[in-house]
Amino acid sequence: MDVHGRTDAAVLVPLYVQDGELHAVFTKRREDMRRHAGEISFPGGRQDDGEDLRTTALREAEEEIGLPPDCVELLGALSPVGTFVTSYAVYPFVGIIDPGRGWTPSPDEVHSVLELSLRDLRAAHGRRRLIRRGVPFTTDVYAIDGSEDVIWGATARMLADLLERIDPLL
Numbered sequence: 001m002d003v004h005g006r007t008d009a010a011v012l013v014p015l016y017v018q019d020g021e022l023h024a025v026f027t028k029r030r031e032d033m034r035r036h037a038g039e040i041s042f043p044g045g046r047q048d049d050g051e052d053l054r055t056t057a058l059r060e061a062e063e064e065i066g067l068p069p070d071c072v073e074l075l076g077a078l079s080p081v082g083t084f085v086t087s088y089a090v091y092p093f094v095g096i097i098d099p100g101r102g103w104t105p106s107p108d109e110v111h112s113v114l115e116l117s118l119r120d121l122r123a124a125h126g127r128r129r130l131i132r133r134g135v136p137f138t139t140d141v142y143a144i145d146g147s148e149d150v151i152w153g154a155t156a157r158m159l160a161d162l163l164e165r166i167d168p169l170l
Contacts, residue, residue, distance in 0.1 A: 006087045010056035011044025013078065013092050013162060014067060015118075018099040022169065024121070024162075025097070026114040027064055027105070028149065040114065040144070041155045042092065043067070057093040065113050066104030072097055078161045081154045092158045120145060122163050128152075 014025040026040050043061040047053055058069035072095035080091045103113040124143040128150060129136060141150040142159060151159060 007089065008047040008053065008056075008091070009045055009088045010047060010053040010060070010091045010093060011042035011158070012057040012061040012067070012072065013042050013094045013158065014061065014072065014097050015075075015094060016097050016099040016101075016115075022118045022166070023099070023115050024118055024159075025065070025067075026116060026151070026155075027109075028111045028114060030109060030111045039153070039155070040149055040151045042158065044090070044092075046088075053091045054093055057091070058095075064106045064110050067097065067101070071101075078158055078165070081157045083154050088154075090154055090158070092161075094162065114144070116144070118163065118166070121151070121159065122167075125160075 016023050016025075025043070027043050028040050043064040044057055045060040045064075047056045048059075051059075054074060058072060058074075061067040061072070062069060075094045075096055078092040078094060080089055082089055105111070105113055121142045124145065126141060126143065127138055128141045128143075129138050139152050140156050140160065141152045142156060143150050
């Protein structure tokens with residue numbers, strides 16, 4: 001599938017089942033990053049020259065959170081998403097992992113790793129007014145329980161696609 005964006009990137013949507021409930025793994029980026037500072041996203045990044053996008057998603061997950069590629073069973077892909085400001089074409093790949101993993105966040109990029117219940121995220125969906133780069137806008141968000149953090153933008157669009165596809169399982 002094709003999507004608008006000058007730079008191809010891929011993310012991994014790591015899922016696991018614990019206590020009968022489906023969870024997803026996200027990263028919270030460091031606040032001092034030049035791009036997407038402090039944002040919550042799936043692990044991922046730009047495609048290297050000659051690299052398959054699935055390989056990109058797996059490589060980036062290993063670099064960002066210490067998830068070895070051989071610990072991921074790729075299940076499929078979600079619809080690609082374009083980013084408006086940075087002009088990325090992001091290709092999300094869904095993979096299942098074992099629960100209870102220990103994470104090794106990249107000190108250069110990742111502030112923390114978040115493991116969130118998809119049922120809770122679905123219930124936390126709403127619309128909120130945000131301000132980015134001095135520009136106010138209203139957008140779909142998924143609020144992180146007990147914090148000021150929200151999932152928004154491209155990650156929120158990917159999450160909405162995932163939740164729509166697996167809604168019968170929740």
